[in-house]
Amino acid sequence: GEDVEQSxxxxxxxxxxxxxxxxxxxxxxxYLYWYKQEPGAGLQLLTYIFSNMDMKQDxxxxxxxxxxxxxxxxxxxxxxxxxxxxxxCAESPLTGNQFYFGTGTSLTVxx
Amino acid sequence: DTEVTQTPKHLVMGMTNKKxxxxxxxxxxxxxxxxxxxxxxxxxxxxxxxxxxxxxxxxVPSRFSPECPNSSLLNLHLHALQPEDSALYLCASSQxxxxxxxxxxxxxxxxxxxx
Numbered sequence: 001g002e003d004v005e006q007s008x009x010x011x012x013x014x015x016x017x018x019x020x021x022x023x024x025x026x027x028x029x030x031y032l033y034w035y036k037q038e039p040g041a042g043l044q045l046l047t048y049i050f051s052n053m054d055m056k057q058d059x060x061x062x063x064x065x066x067x068x069x070x071x072x073x074x075x076x077x078x079x080x081x082x083x084x085x086x087x088x089c090a091e092s093p094l095t096g097n098q099f100y101f102g103t104g105t106s107l108t109v110x111x
Numbered sequence: 112d113t114e115v116t117q118t119p120k121h122l123v124m125g126m127t128n129k130k131x132x133x134x135x136x137x138x139x140x141x142x143x144x145x146x147x148x149x150x151x152x153x154x155x156x157x158x159x160x161x162x163x164x165x166x167x168x169x170x171v172p173s174r175f176s177p178e179c180p181n182s183s184l185l186n187l188h189l190h191a192l193q194p195e196d197s198a199l200y201l202c203a204s205s206q207x208x209x210x211x212x213x214x215x216x217x218x219x220x221x222x223x224x225x226x
Binding site for chain 2: 040
């Protein structure tokens with residue numbers, strides 16, 4: 001499989017912005033995704049970006065893609081305690097229906 | 112409706128038992144997936160069904176047996192499991208098996224404990 005790396009932990013104060021980073025290796029990836037997983041629950045799709053885009057914004061979420069460096073980030077504005085969860089990035093290659101998940105970042109929001 | 116449902120939510124089984132996990136979606140998706148997830152780890156792909164045919168088996172032991180009775184249903188039959196098989200089993204679906212552009216929608220998972 002492909003290598004998709006994330007930092008394991010992030011802690012922010014309520015109201016601050018959170019930035020979760022992801023690096024991937026497959027240069028043929030066409031779509032990159034961000035999923036949120038709360039304790040004991042399945043994965044919730046937050047947003048995704050096509051690899052010919054640099055940025056996508058959706059309410060409090062901003063996705064930035066640096067295709068040259070194979071670096072993806074998710075910025076959460078005005079982070080709330082309900083945002084505490086594990087966040088996974090995922091990439092899918094040009095063909096087939098495989099997903100390669102990152103290692104996951106555990107976000108803790110401090111009230 | 113972007114919902115994938117899974118039953119049961121929790122399952123405890125002994126190593127000699129036979130049980131089944133069920134997954135259902137009514138979004139008209141033609142690809143369905145089984146993942147295994149250990150605590151604080153990313154999901155690991157087990158099986159992919161495309162148009163009700165098994166297209167990917169990620170070298171999963173034969174004690175796990177998938178079945179896709181129709182385009183809306185996906186089962187995972189379990190037999191003679193080991194304690195290390197205890198995990199969260201996630202089902203997912205996506206619209207078009209051949210297109211990576213279609214995001215996967217996940218169910219809430221079945222928490223399996225093998226005693």
